[in-house]
Amino acid sequence: MTRFIVKVVMNGIILIPLLKWYTEATTMSAVVASIIFSLIAYFIGDQLILRASNNLVATISDAVLAAIYLWAVSAMMNWSLSWGELLFTVVLLGVAEMLYHYFLKRFDRDTERETA
Template sequence: MAGKLIIKLILNGVVVLPLLITFTEASFASALLTAVLLSLVAFIIGDQLILRVSNNLIATICDAALAFVFLWLAAYVADWSLSTGELLTIVLVLGLIEAMYHRMLRELPAR
């Protein structure tokens, strides 16, 4: 399970971190913290709960919805200027990455 979480952290970090820094005035540290927290929440809810009882499409939609709400709240709390279009861009890119990640999880042997 730790390996799957590390992969999730790397994939989400590669997507969320640079996009938050590009689209907002977030510092590297705050963007990194946001990406890590989003990854942890999405791993627990989307990958460990939803994906186990559903399919890739449902889990990806739930992960995208979770990312939208999480990033919107993070931007609100941190007072970042993240427009709806920018937020949707991050969520769409993240959704594509999540779909590939979920497919990879299904193909890995269970431990």
């Protein structure tokens, strides 16, 4: 549960201000969009892809997922998110995800050593 909360907070720190800055999103719609993205990215990127592959594959998958998700939400909510703004947001999320995955793997290795 702690890992999910960290992911929600991390994504929220990036997504909420950028969505409010770049689009006509209200605070509530930016928060909801961020939480839904975090849920999807956590279950697909962290629980499925990261466990089955490596950090690079999971990070790229999360970045692609973020691009598709933000593009779809932007279209559905009629937000004016340009391709440049979308790309900048996705790159920031990708870097954050890469660091997040790195620390998850490191924490898992440290935990295994302590229990052995």
